[in-house]
Amino acid sequence: MSAYVSAFELFSIGVGPSSSHTVGPLRAARAFAVGLEAGGRLPEVVRVGCVLYGSLGATGIGHGTPDAVVAGLQGHAPETVDPDVVRAAWTSWTDGSPLLLAGRHPVPFSRGDVSFEPRTRLPEHPNAMTLSAWDAAGDLVASDTYLSVGGGFIRRAGTDAGARGAGASGDVAWPYRFSTAAELLELCEREGLSIAGLARRNEEALRPEAEVAAGLDAIWDAMAGCVDAGLRAEGTLPGMLRVRRRAGTMRAQLEEAEAAGGRELPGEWLGAFALAVNEENASGGRVVTAPTNGAAGILPAVAMYWWRFAAESRLASEDLDRRRGIRRFLLTATALGSLFKANASISGAEGGCQAEVGSACAMAAGGLTAVMGGSSAQIENAAEIAMEHHLGLTCDPVGGLVQIPCIERNAIAASTAVTAARLALRGDGQHYVSLDAVVETMRQTGIDMSHKYKETSEGGLAVNVVEC
Numbered sequence: 001m002s003a004y005v006s007a008f009e010l011f012s013i014g015v016g017p018s019s020s021h022t023v024g025p026l027r028a029a030r031a032f033a034v035g036l037e038a039g040g041r042l043p044e045v046v047r048v049g050c051v052l053y054g055s056l057g058a059t060g061i062g063h064g065t066p067d068a069v070v071a072g073l074q075g076h077a078p079e080t081v082d083p084d085v086v087r088a089a090w091t092s093w094t095d096g097s098p099l100l101l102a103g104r105h106p107v108p109f110s111r112g113d114v115s116f117e118p119r120t121r122l123p124e125h126p127n128a129m130t131l132s133a134w135d136a137a138g139d140l141v142a143s144d145t146y147l148s149v150g151g152g153f154i155r156r157a158g159t160d161a162g163a164r165g166a167g168a169s170g171d172v173a174w175p176y177r178f179s180t181a182a183e184l185l186e187l188c189e190r191e192g193l194s195i196a197g198l199a200r201r202n203e204e205a206l207r208p209e210a211e212v213a214a215g216l217d218a219i220w221d222a223m224a225g226c227v228d229a230g231l232r233a234e235g236t237l238p239g240m241l242r243v244r245r246r247a248g249t250m251r252a253q254l255e256e257a258e259a260a261g262g263r264e265l266p267g268e269w270l271g272a273f274a275l276a277v278n279e280e281n282a283s284g285g286r287v288v289t290a291p292t293n294g295a296a297g298i299l300p301a302v303a304m305y306w307w308r309f310a311a312e313s314r315l316a317s318e319d320l321d322r323r324r325g326i327r328r329f330l331l332t333a334t335a336l337g338s339l340f341k342a343n344a345s346i347s348g349a350e351g352g353c354q355a356e357v358g359s360a361c362a363m364a365a366g367g368l369t370a371v372m373g374g375s376s377a378q379i380e381n382a383a384e385i386a387m388e389h390h391l392g393l394t395c396d397p398v399g400g401l402v403q404i405p406c407i408e409r410n411a412i413a414a415s416t417a418v419t420a421a422r423l424a425l426r427g428d429g430q431h432y433v434s435l436d437a438v439v440e441t442m443r444q445t446g447i448d449m450s451h452k453y454k455e456t457s458e459g460g461l462a463v464n465v466v467e468c
């Protein structure tokens with residue numbers, strides 16, 4: 001089985017604040033409702049319910065999971081739903097009022113129809129949820145358990161159990177199949193392709209060339225739109241922490257400094273771009289999973305940094321225009337992200353923050369190296385450097401909100417990605433620790449990590465910072 005996951009699955013346009021706790025549950029609830037409709041069972045249903053297990057139960061409220069469940073049951077999809085429809089859909093629900101199942105069949109619904117079982121961990125995955133529907137006699141019409149396996153990917157429990165984090169891409173007969181970074185490099189060498197070129201050929205197996213380009217441009221436009229929205233927003237983020245948004249203030253300071261001194265401040269803008277995306281994510285805005293929502297700021301920040309400051313400098317390949325460069329960036333990141341997803345994890349609930357922010361940092365480092373003219377070996381080296389220094393990073397969000405440490409952590413990881421790319425570009429691609437060794441180390445470290453540090457908010461900063 002090939003590791004490759006399509007760019008259009010890895011980078012999906014959705015809503016904040018969490019890919020595994022918001023986007024995945026929304027998709028699962030929608031799949032359940034649409035399944036009832038497709039099976040002609042909708043008219044029988046008089047009651048629906050959802051049980052959130054493990055990490056979904058532990059930090060679900062802070063991540064908007066029950067809100068996402070309500071939106072999904074109503075038939076909304078993460079790609080198209082208005083973020084305002086998801087925000088507070090469950091939190092502000094009037095008990096007993098009708099919910100339009102699959103957008104058409106009314107059933108009375110109360111907040112208590114979503115229940116939380118944080119202490120129950122289903123064997124297949126820590127992020128599990130069971131959706132059930134009953135008829136007027138109290139008999140079950142349907143009941144399905146879904147696993148939210150990270151990055152907004154879902155899986156029905158009991159299916160494809162042998163594959164770690166498999167998505168729909170697992171079924172595609174990709175023209176270029178690889179399962180490790182070593183195989184990827186070998187394929188590129190043998191076929192005379194760059195990593196991005198190989199990924200593009202794979203994408204073109206599913207869509208015409210023009211559609212691939214347009215789709216990648218749409219992903220970039222959504223990422224850039226998110227950066228822009230975050231840089232223009234002010235106020236505090238939702239939730240009891242009352243965290244102040246900083247990206248807008250930082251933008252104003254940087255613009256003022258540049259206007260006064262005329263000197264560009266790329267490193268500081270890089271941090272502002274990342275804060276902007278993660279603040280948008282924390283507020284439940286429109287975000288692209290990259291490869292998750294919690295880590296959604298790193299790739300857009302690094303790509304925007306290149307777009308604004310490096311694309312026209314001598315560091316960029318002269319033959320690239322910026323749009324083509326961004327496509328190369330995203331395709332390179334896709335091939336690298338596929339390796340993390342297939343051979344370790346991109347889910348904080350499964351592998352801790354190393355799996356989310358570490359993977360995103362490595363993808364961004366590889367993407368930046370590619371658009372700065374690096375070879376495949378240098379790209380692999382950059383991704384390895386970036387991941388190596390995230391090994392062991394725990395997930396301990398304060399109050400179960402994707403805010404502290406997540407928002408700043410994306411800014412730090414964006415700067416690590418740039419450093420990793422620069423280090424790799426100064427070398428010849430030869431290095432001691434392979435990307436495959438680091439991916440496997442991340443997988444093993446994730447298994448060894450206590451569940452307290454895997455998106456349960458039962459350890460680390462989550463228990464040492466007083467919520468007020």
Ligand code: SF4
Nearest residue numbers: 294348353356395406
């Ligand atoms: S600490 Fe890391 S893995 Fe955990 S929610 Fe925040 S960004 Fe995601």
